[in-house]
Amino acid sequence: MAVEQGRYFDDSESRPLQQREEIKNRKLAATIEYAYDHSRAAKNLLDFVGIKPSSGFNLSDLERLPITRKTDLIELQKSFAPFGGLLAGPAEDVERIFISPGPIYEFQPAGINWFARSFYAAGFRKGDIVVNTFTYHMSPAGMLFHEGLRQCGVTVVVMGTGNTEALIQAMLDIKVTGFLGTPTFLMSVIKRAEEMGYNFSENFALKKTWFTGEMLPASLRKTFEETYKLSTSQAYAVTEPGGAIAYECEAKAGLHLDDDYIVEIVDAQTGKQVDPGEVGEIVVTPLQNKFWGLVRFGTGDMSSLITQPCTCGRTSNRIAGVLGRTGDAVKVRGMFIVVKQAALVVSGFENVNRFQIIVTRQYDRDEMALLLELKNEPVERAKLADEISEKFQNICRLKPDSIQYVEPGTIPDLYKTIEDHRKWD
Numbered sequence: 063m064a065v066e067q068g069r070y071f072d073d074s075e076s077r078p079l080q081q082r083e084e085i086k087n088r089k090l091a092a093t094i095e096y097a098y099d100h101s102r103a104a105k106n107l108l109d110f111v112g113i114k115p116s117s118g119f120n121l122s123d124l125e126r127l128p129i130t131r132k133t134d135l136i137e138l139q140k141s142f143a144p145f146g147g148l149l150a151g152p153a154e155d156v157e158r159i160f161i162s163p164g165p166i167y168e169f170q171p172a173g174i175n176w177f178a179r180s181f182y183a184a185g186f187r188k189g190d191i192v193v194n195t196f197t198y199h200m201s202p203a204g205m206l207f208h209e210g211l212r213q214c215g216v217t218v219v220v221m222g223t224g225n226t227e228a229l230i231q232a233m234l235d236i237k238v239t240g241f242l243g244t245p246t247f248l249m250s251v252i253k254r255a256e257e258m259g260y261n262f263s264e265n266f267a268l269k270k271t272w273f274t275g276e277m278l279p280a281s282l283r284k285t286f287e288e289t290y291k292l293s294t295s296q297a298y299a300v301t302e303p304g305g306a307i308a309y310e311c312e313a314k315a316g317l318h319l320d321d322d323y324i325v326e327i328v329d330a331q332t333g334k335q336v337d338p339g340e341v342g343e344i345v346v347t348p349l350q351n352k353f354w355g356l357v358r359f360g361t362g363d364m365s366s367l368i369t370q371p372c373t374c375g376r377t378s379n380r381i382a383g384v385l386g387r388t389g390d391a392v393k394v395r396g397m398f399i400v401v402k403q404a405a406l407v408v409s410g411f412e413n414v415n416r417f418q419i420i421v422t423r424q425y426d427r428d429e430m431a432l433l434l435e436l437k438n439e440p441v442e443r444a445k446l447a448d449e450i451s452e453k454f455q456n457i458c459r460l461k462p463d464s465i466q467y468v469e470p471g472t473i474p475d476l477y478k479t480i481e482d483h484r485k486w487d
């Protein structure tokens with residue numbers, strides 16, 4: 063139950079570390095046993111390495127299992143439609159299905175709290191009016207955040223993505239006190255409001271912000287806090303199977319891990335857990351429900367584990383935020399660009415010999431450039447660029463910001479399909 067005016071959302075956040083580790087281990091063993099019996103994907107995984115689930119199943123057993131990646135989910139769901147053998151509960155108990163890029167069908171049961179602890183830690187309370195600028199369309203973000211905010215007693219303005227000026231008007235009229243979105247978007251809202259002649263700090267009631275979907279650079283955070291007097295908080299979330307895996311407290315010294323997940327930081331090649339402080343891939347096993355037979359989901363995000371106690375009193379370990387990507391998918395303006403999907407787009411165009419995506423960041427905005435090497439000339443380049451751009455939008459849900467034709471041989475033989483050149487400091 064939520065504690066209305068307490069320091070923490072619930073008592074679990076401050077329980078002694080040893081106790082919380084014991085509870086998590088018990089939940090892990092129970093989750094694996096259940097998944098083995100009810101999810102074909104989980105059973106295949108355990109049978110593959112010859113592990114029989116039992117009440118003694120622990121973290122070192124988990125380490126022996128292969129990592130399941132976003133691309134595996136796409137393949138699994140293609141082979142065993144619609145859910146890839148990942149559904150471990152009765153199909154009729156699925157309350158809703160989201161469609162993420164891939165496509166990946168994400169099914170959810172009713173009544174699960176995914177984000178409330180994170181919003182509570184960000185200072186959202188009853189009496190706040192918070193504008194939710196994440197999309198309510200297809201993807202889980204809008205609706206899940208909405209429900210988490212409600213669990214903190216917040217009034218939610220159902221905005222979604224879209225018209226900046228309508229958002230500015232609503233923020234003024236309704237006296238919005240909180241903002242949910244990406245840092246890039248908030249900055250563009252502030253700039254637009256200033257262009258319209260407003261003094262943002264004086265004319266707007268906005269005080270609290272919460273970000274996810276992209277990293278919050280220290281310089282931008284400083285601008286929000288010092289220039290615009292906004293409190294800032296961020297969370298690390300994954301959509302499969304959806305939730306705030308880790309979230310910031312007021313100490314802003316790393317993101318606290320949520321007990322509803324087992325989070326491992328591993329060597330992306332070997333899948334072995336690395337020591338605290340070492341950088342590795344974030345691998346997540348959800349524990350919160352008997353619904354997803356998803357074990358060891360590899361997020362592709364890199365981070366490190368922080369085990370020193372936090373001044374806020376929350377006893378959970380933390381992660382250092384996202385430090386980069388392992389390579390098979392890159393998040394651009396909050397949307398994953400998956401190598402396989404990009405290849406699918408380009409494969410439809412015979413004249414393209416090779417392609418590469420370069421992601422950079424300019425003026426606090428992600429930029430995606432698509433480089434193309436042509437096979438046969440002459441080609442109507444502008445027309446081809448338009449067609450590829452259109453197909454990119456359909457399949458990857460994002461258009462390249464630029465399409466550049468490069469000379470044959472420019473893209474080397476051993477190239478990475480997506481190069482992420484963004485620097486976060």
Ligand SMILES: [Zn+2]
Pocket residue numbers: 311312313318372373374375376
């Ligand atoms: Zn803390």
